[in-house]
Amino acid sequence: MTTAELISRALERVGGLSAFYPETEIVQALNSAQILLALVKPDILITRTPVPIPAERITHDLRQEAPRLVSIRRVTLGDHSGEDPVPTQGRVGELRRSTVQALKNKPDWLERRDAFPKKWAPLGLYWIMTWPPATQSLTITLVGPAHGTPLDALTPNASPDHAEIWHPVIADVGAGIMMMKQGGQEVEKGLEMIRDAAGEVARPALGAVRRVLERERRVA
Amino acid sequence: MATIGELLDRVSDHLQDLSDKGWSRGEKRERLLRELDSMARDRLFAQVTWIRAVAGTATYTVPGRAVGLESLVYDERPLRFASEETLVLKRRDFERDQRRPRYWTADLQSPGEFRVVPEPIETGSNAPVLPPAGPFNLTHKGRLNFYALAWENPQSQEDEGQEVQVPDWVEKILEFRTVAAISGLEGDFQDLTKSQGFRALADLMLEGQ
Numbered sequence: 169m170t171t172a173e174l175i176s177r178a179l180e181r182v183g184g185l186s187a188f189y190p191e192t193e194i195v196q197a198l199n200s201a202q203i204l205l206a207l208v209k210p211d212i213l214i215t216r217t218p219v220p221i222p223a224e225r226i227t228h229d230l231r232q233e234a235p236r237l238v239s240i241r242r243v244t245l246g247d248h249s250g251e252d253p254v255p256t257q258g259r260v261g262e263l264r265r266s267t268v269q270a271l272k273n274k275p276d277w278l279e280r281r282d283a284f285p286k287k288w289a290p291l292g293l294y295w296i297m298t299w300p301p302a303t304q305s306l307t308i309t310l311v312g313p314a315h316g317t318p319l320d321a322l323t324p325n326a327s328p329d330h331a332e333i334w335h336p337v338i339a340d341v342g343a344g345i346m347m348m349k350q351g352g353q354e355v356e357k358g359l360e361m362i363r364d365a366a367g368e369v370a371r372p373a374l375g376a377v378r379r380v381l382e383r384e385r386r387v388a
Numbered sequence: 389m390a391t392i393g394e395l396l397d398r399v400s401d402h403l404q405d406l407s408d409k410g411w412s413r414g415e416k417r418e419r420l421l422r423e424l425d426s427m428a429r430d431r432l433f434a435q436v437t438w439i440r441a442v443a444g445t446a447t448y449t450v451p452g453r454a455v456g457l458e459s460l461v462y463d464e465r466p467l468r469f470a471s472e473e474t475l476v477l478k479r480r481d482f483e484r485d486q487r488r489p490r491y492w493t494a495d496l497q498s499p500g501e502f503r504v505v506p507e508p509i510e511t512g513s514n515a516p517v518l519p520p521a522g523p524f525n526l527t528h529k530g531r532l533n534f535y536a537l538a539w540e541n542p543q544s545q546e547d548e549g550q551e552v553q554v555p556d557w558v559e560k561i562l563e564f565r566t567v568a569a570i571s572g573l574e575g576d577f578q579d580l581t582k583s584q585g586f587r588a589l590a591d592l593m594l595e596g597q
Contacts, residue, residue: 193401203560204589207596227436227537235555238596272459278466292434292539294555315557348585349402351571355585362589380584 169335172324174198177336181343181361189346195321201341202316202328206238208366210313213330217310218247221285226278226301230294236314240296243288248309256307263288263298263308271299340365390559393548395566396420402567402586403577410577411570421546423565428455428541433554435542439534440514441489446507448534450500453541457502460492461535467492467504475505508532557593564590 169177175194179186205212217234230237246253246260253260266287271277277299284306285298298308316329316338328338340361347358356377390398396416400406408416427433439448441462450457460467470478472495489504497503512533542553552559564586572583 196398196401199556200560200563203557204593206557207593210596227434231553231555236557238557268458272466278461278464291537293432293558295434318556345589348582349404351404351579351582353581355581359585359588377581377585377588380581 169332169339170325170327171195171198171319171321174319174328174335174339174342175321175324177339178343178346181340182346191321194342194346195319197342197346198338199318200345201338202318202330203238204341204345204362205330205334205338205366206313206315210239212334213314213316214241214311215314216249217314218249218307219310221298221302221306221308223303223305224281224301226285226297226299227291228296228298230296230310234310234314236317237310237312238315240288240290240310240312242311243296243298244309244311245284245306246309247307248311253309254307257283257304259284265289266299268297271297337365389551389553389556391549391551392417392420392543392546395552395559395563396548398563399566399570402563402582403571405577411573416566416570417546417548419569420562420566421543423562423569424543424552425541427558427562427565428453428539431456431539432558433540433542434458435538435540437536437538437540439536441504441508441510441512441533443509443511444507446505447497447501447503450502450536450538452538452544454500454536454538455541456539457492457494457536458539459537460502460504461537462489462504462508462533463531469493470505471495504534561590561593564593 175191175198178194178198179189182189215237217237219228219230219233221228243263244261245263246256263285264287266289268289268291271287271289280300281303282300283303285300285302287299289297289299291297319326319328328335330338344358344361344365347361348355359377396413399416399420400408403410405411435452437451437454439451467489468491470491470493472493475491475493489506489508491505492502493505494502510532513530515530543550552562554562568583568587568590571579571586
């Protein structure tokens with residue numbers, strides 16, 4: 169589906185009120201849907217992002233290098249973004265996942281050096297640490313779920329990065345988010361739409377909203 | 389990355405308050421920055437920062453908007469965290485010790501401050517090392533500074549033209565949390581259902597990370 173088709177579908181799902189939902193807002197909702205889906209259904213879009221790491225550097229800020237990556241499943245040596253992996257300094261291989269605390273507990277955690285890092289650890293939402301510090305510049309590949317390239321009303325023929333089968337889901341989740349802006353009972357309907365499209369992951373959110381609605385009915 | 393102003397426009401849209409009649413622009417901006425502070429306090433945003441070591445000075449302030457320290461490095465070696473109690477047990481007058489720093493503590497210090505023990509006897513280079521570089525491969529004087537792995541609020545400037553210093557997907561969580569916070573406020577425009585719904589979505593997204 170193209171961006172224009174997604175916009176039409178989302179608008180249709182909320183009752184076709186184009187005056188109430190301008191196009192820019194619908195596109196925002198579709199982009200919100202892409203991000204929400206990346207976080208609650210992480211298997212639908214996996215990316216492999218090569219990241220250069222300079223020698224002696226152990227902390228890496230991913231805001232510029234991998235801004236669409238929402239979490240990391242694997243870190244490997246070399247460039248694995250293409251059909252065949254390209255070794256880095258003659259090596260490919262997996263780095264083992266660890267934690268910052270576990271790395272800090274090693275007695276030689278900053279004194280030790282190696283030609284290649286052996287472990288990696290997440291550091292907050294968008295930094296990672298590789299250990300031990302490598303004595304040479306390398307390339308690593310971060311593999312993990314990502315959100316799609318943001319859609320834009322100015323490019324109506326562009327399609328989301330996801331497989332075609334997920335395009336209606338993006339539109340329906342976007343419609344659910346749009347419906348929530350009306351407040352009150354429409355929030356419940358919006359969340360039901362998100363749950364129907366994205367599956368039972370949205371059930372706790374729906375449960376929380378239903379409890380509030382029930383309390384309000386009792387008070388009224 | 390969107391600007392603070394663009395993020396506020398999206399929040400206003402969710403609130404159905406584009407003309408800022410329900411809540412003022414300033415109120416919305418304050419709430420958004422408060423939510424960012426709240427996320428920062430949960431230690432979600434890391435930063436590597438450089439602090440110049442001064443001979444004879446034991447207490448330092450972490451620059452920027454740090455909410456806590458994870459680790460400190462001096463002369464390519466990590467300083468060990470120690471409580472005030474441990475330091476006193478090692479040496480009752482530890483404040484008077486002057487050698488190469490080995491420990492750091494935040495106990496009994498002002499917020500955002502830390503103390504190194506012993507205090508350094510040499511002043512480090514004043515040439516800043518911009519993150520994420522450091523603390524290795526530097527000159528002798530360059531190594532005699534502190535490199536802190538810290539948790540911070542990444543937003544150093546708060547006017548509406550500034551970009552929000554987090555990736556798009558974190559912006560979205562912040563957007564939903566702000567909508568939840570504002571729509572839950574007491575007043576004529578309170579909408580608890582909307583507040584609960586957006587809060588639940590934001591929590592769902594953060595858990596999924």
